[in-house]
Amino acid sequence: MQRSLSVHIVKQGLQSGLTKFFGRATRAALIYSSDVAEANDFSVYDTTGLLEKYKPDISAYFQSADAVPRQTKIDKISETVRTRPRLSNDLYCLIEQSNDVFFHMWFVEQHQSESPVSLLDQWILFAQLPLLRPDGEMNIGTQIGGGRLAEHAAFDVVREVIMEQMFPRTLAGGQADAEIVLESLMEIATVKEEGSGCSGTLAIFDRNPTGQPKVDYPLKTPVAIDKFKHVRKFLTATSDDYQLVAIAGNIVGFSHRKSIKSPLLASFDRGKLTLTLNKVPLCQISNGTFKAIESKWTLDINNQTKSLSRLDAATKLRVQEFVNKLVTTARNEHFGCTLLLDSGEPCKRRLSGQKLETPVALNEGTLKLFSDMCKVDGAVHIDVNKLHLCAFACLLDGESGDTEELSRGARFNSAQRYSRKTEDMVVLVVSEDGPVTIFEGGETAAVIEKYVRDHECKHSQPKLSEWLNSK
Structure with missing residues (x-):
């Protein structure tokens, strides 16, 4: 029963966090095993009916030769196995097997968005963390984890994606760089000076010595990126032709926009911050709130x-x-x-x-x-x-x-x-x-997203074989 409650709390936190991040109601579901003894059958936790229309696809996956449980016996896992089966264009799936989680198959509604799917990966990985605890420790830890997913995990998710693609863990100070850069960018965007937010563009590079940019107009003395007032004043000197340049946590000068292409681009527009990572729109930040970059809604x-x-x-x-x-x-x-x-x-x-x-x-x-x-x-x-x-x-x-x-x-x-x-x-x-x-004509011709109603905790969850055969 405690395991069911823990899964429910974490799933609710994940749904709430994703709903705020994507700006639209987002459902999640989980097929899992928390014990080696359950290796031959898994529990299905889907309180919102997300998976009902995908039963044939899920059944076909588990019967295929590519299914992770067939490839790797749960009691013989030596390293983490992670895969992303493509079941549908509007359903994101991430499977992980390890000594910590045994088997987790997460499902999340995938909305049309310009933001990369690597963000969904990180959301799910953060959702798994509270479920790694032994059953005896799960009550308090899970509630804290579920609450953090709902309210504060967006910062961690974006930081991890930036760190993974730009400040790798193998690079000395990588984690600290990503944390300082993201916190500083938020502060620069949030703090108003003379009644309005700042505007301008900041190109950010990592401190890798083999990939340093050639700065057109370098500063004699670099300025730390967390010197918010200095950076805000520098940004006022940027325009459609020029951008501010930073290496990790230091502002080093100005460059023509066309002369250098940075891994991370921060565009400020009167207090709204848009982040682009490796030429792919990552997210927007406004008043300290993270949002995915939404594809424009289209009437067909x-x-x-x-x-x-x-x-x-x-x-x-x-x-x-x-x-x-x-x-x-x-x-x-x-x-x-x-x-x-x-x-x-x-x-x-x-x-x-x-x-x-x-x-x-x-x-x-x-x-x-x-x-x-x-x-x-x-x-x-x-x-x-x-x-x-x-x-x-x-x-x-x-x-x-x-x-x-x-x-x-x-x-x-x-x-x-x-x-x-x-x-x-x-x-x-x-x-x-x-x-x-x-x-x-009184009928619903089209619905662009649905509400998530998920207040009921199911203490008794169907096994996978039972669920696949149910109507």
């Missing part, structure tokens, strides 16, 4: 809607571009809204709201006005044929149905009810915490 008119798919190609493109920009703005600024995408006869719709005397054309110049109107309580009515804003603060009504989720709140359910009674209308709902739902 042809595959996600029926009424809008009948629009001509040029109109489809314009609608998609504008809606995508608005939804991305709403998700980035964390406000909820409801869009009524009307392909029928908008002028004849009877809506209770603020109707504009002259509809406003939606374009780059009016995007800010439109997004501000979306923040007002109520829905925004759009004529998609002309791409005009017709009304805002619209109240939606309709009869309740069997498919409603009352726990989702008024915005979600009123949108679904209105959609049920309205033809030639796509109703798109953006929730404040990220999820996007598209309704058409």
Whole structure:
């Protein structure tokens, strides 16, 4: 029972930490063995139903010749075995076998993101740490580990990825360098001077003597990167053409952007920090909070809607571009809204709201006005044929149905009810915490991520063979 509770606490912490990091609800599951005696069958811990649709893929994996348990007997492990089977594009899987964990097969929802998957590796490896303790020690240790995963592990995860790719453990001072650099970058981005955050670019190299950059304008005396005020003033001297250069924990000068390419690039924009590692976007840091770099949300008119798919190609493109920009703005600024995408006869719709005397054309110049109107309580009515804003603060009504989720709140359910009674209308709902739902004819046409409901701890977990055969 204690092992089940420990797994539950750690999995909840992992889900919470990943949800905050990716900005969208993220589920996790675990197939594991904590004892050599369980080598022939494993326990399945999946309280959110994440793995249900992947049963055939998981079954096929365990029956394949490549399955890790077949290759390595648990009681004969001499070194850590780690592999990442590719089961699905939207499910990340990491398997580890060692004397410490015996067998762990972790699953995490994989969202579209520009950040590297090596971040997921580190999240999972940190999740394993509290489960390495003997059963007698797991209670306090697991609670601490689960809480750290939920609240503070993002710093450790990003540091480990930077250290792994840039400051290797074999390099003297590597761990200290990565820690100092990351803490200093956060402090530089967070502290405001004269009322605003700093802007500029800092290129960072490790202290490897064989790979030092040629600095165009070196400083006579290097400045430590943790001298925050000095570094902030230096950053004001950078521009689109120049960047500040650091070697490990020291600022050494300025260089033309095109003359050197650094392993780690820190871009500051009025207090928001974006890290790029080996030319791959790593993460963003704002007000001390780490976030993955999210791929832009995309409305797929042809595959996600029926009424809008009948629009001509040029109109489809314009609608998609504008809606995508608005939804991305709403998700980035964390406000909820409801869009009524009307392909029928908008002028004849009877809506209770603020109707504009002259509809406003939606374009780059009016995007800010439109997004501000979306923040007002109520829905925004759009004529998609002309791409005009017709009304805002619209109240939606309709009869309740069997498919409603009352726990989702008024915005979600009123949108679904209105959609049920309205033809030639796509109703798109953006929730404040990220999820996007598209309704058409009262039915859910598309869901961009789901909520994680995971409060129940299962003390009795099915064995793998039993779970695979269950319906």
